[in-house]
């Protein structure tokens with residue numbers, strides 16, 4: 001990718017939420033430590049078990065025993081009531097939990113009865129959360145929870161929901177001071193104010209981070225059990241955890257060498273849609289203090305140990321730290337509707353901008369940034385456009401406008417806009433960097449060589465592979481250059497690609513490697529890609545190119561993903577005798593495609609693919625993201641005047657910046 005994706009979240013201030021809710025049978029199947037919010041247990045085991053375990057706490061431990069998981073060795077601590085903790089310390093520390101815990105309680109205890117009666121309610125999580133908050137408040141009058149409860153009591157009408165609060169009070173006399181009315185109010189407030197925080201499924205993240213071989217083999221074994229998820233409820237089967245585990249299975253050492261076929265089978269059958277099917281973890285956080293904005297400056301995200309308040313942008317608008325009470329993806333009317341239900345009105349900069357009012361450039365930056373984060377690219381362009389209307393040489397907006405086109409797969413337009421941007425804001429560091437990357441790679445005339453390719457097709461999907469495109473001597477040189485550069489600098493990077501980071505080194509970071517690669521592009525790679533895809537070799541362009549290093553004892557694989565490219569290539573640099581496994585796995589083909597040193601795999605970037613695990617040794621491969629710059633033709637054709645008549649004479653009389661923008665906008669529409 002030519003740019004980093006939306007800025008990596010930078011935790012600036014940690015504000016622990018008042019309470020976490022544990023969703024034992026929710027769709028996301030994730031458990032958090034009831035005390036600190038850490039994902040309970042070592043990795044995914046408990047989370048995986050969640051769909052199949054009964055909600056009432058007493059049988060949780062039994063259910064897990066049946067699953068033959070030695071959960072204690074994974075650091076999970078269960079309270080008999082069904083609450084899960086990450087450690088004994090957290091269990092001991094959680095005084096609020098101790099208050100309403102029904103673990104040591106006998107069958108028929110009012111608290112047990114209370115839990116049993118709420119577990120079927122659609123808002124059971126919020127009820128539990130309200131109980132946790134109420135308990136924390138009566139336990140510690142200094143706590144944030146206490147202040148929050150006080151607020152709820154003073155400012156909220158009792159909720160009419162039919163929940164047996166009296167039973168709870170019967171079992172937890174300390175709650176008597178709040179009374180049924182008080183508990184109702186707290187609950188009502190929780191429902192109104194609880195903020196749903198979504199984030200990437202922790203399960204996926206965990207699987208990704210899972211490097212311990214022992215854990216992996218347990219995960220794999222678990223993924224293969226057929227009967228663990230039998231669920232007698234009417235709900236549709238929840239197999240997302242299995243899917244995640246199948247992804248994890250693909251990472252496992254033992255199985256990929258001893259029972260490769262079985263692993264590949266389970267991997268292929270479920271992993272393709274695994275990520276798409278995960279519902280993100282929801283942590284409900286109560287946060288009355290921070291004002292709402294539809295393009296907030298902060299977000300709350302669940303981390304491994306806490307829920308940090310995260311600054312969304314480095315260059316944020318001045319003013320108070322804001323959080324959004326609504327999903328920022330919603331249209332204005334829907335947001336207002338939701339806010340109304342929460343008793344809030346909104347007059348934030350985003351609402352005003354969307355209402356046609358004028359908003360300062362500083363605030364528009366936050367509006368644009370929020371739109372970019374949400375993937376609302378049209379909205380982002382409107383906001384960048386409004387900044388540029390005020391100041392046509394605003395570097396941030398010029399860069400933002402180009403970047404958004406890149407993210408929308410309009411790489412040709414992105415290039416033109418970068419050209420325009422560098423002319424208007426030559427000192428802007430991001431624009432300069434993007435232009436330098438763009439200009440680094442070969443573009444133009446290529447050799448007319450042809451290569452022997454095998455086409456692997458299934459269900460309308462094709463991938464091409466050739467065993468000899470670049471010589472093995474040349475490939476050995478590339479490895480030497482890459483390693484030499486890595487040891488002379490900061491080494492291999494691991495965070496250049498946000499969603500699926502590889503251990504890699506950008507080709508353009510090393511002048512020698514770049515020179516080597518450009519010669520390969522011109523002489524072999526572009527002609528080869530053109531040969532199989534039908535693209536014009538002269539119009540092929542590199543979006544990004546990097547040397548990836550897989551190592552059986554370090555990063556051995558890459559999860560399923562699609563690339564931001566029209567075509568992608570992988571070019572193995574070392575001999576197959578130096579490693580086992582490896583190759584590019586294609587979900588649609590259900591096959592990992594690999595080739596000899598200097599060979600080439602070419603595929604459409606949109607195809608769902610993964611880096612198959614390198615199970616032994618080390619594997620080097622060059623990956624490049626490419627596109628065919630057809631827009632150049634289009635631009636020339638239009639500027640030639642060919643379209644002026646069609647445009648009724650209103651077309652592109654000169655190539656002023658305005659006309660270029662219009663032209664680009666027109667091309668956008670096509």
Ligand SMILES: O=C(O)CCC(=O)C(=O)O
Nearest residue numbers: 502570583584610611623
């Ligand atoms: O290693 C491979 O074969 C695939 C790498 C890949 O897909 C990527 O880096 O985007």
Ligand SMILES: [Fe+2]
Nearest residue numbers: 561562563609
């Ligand atoms: Fe990829």
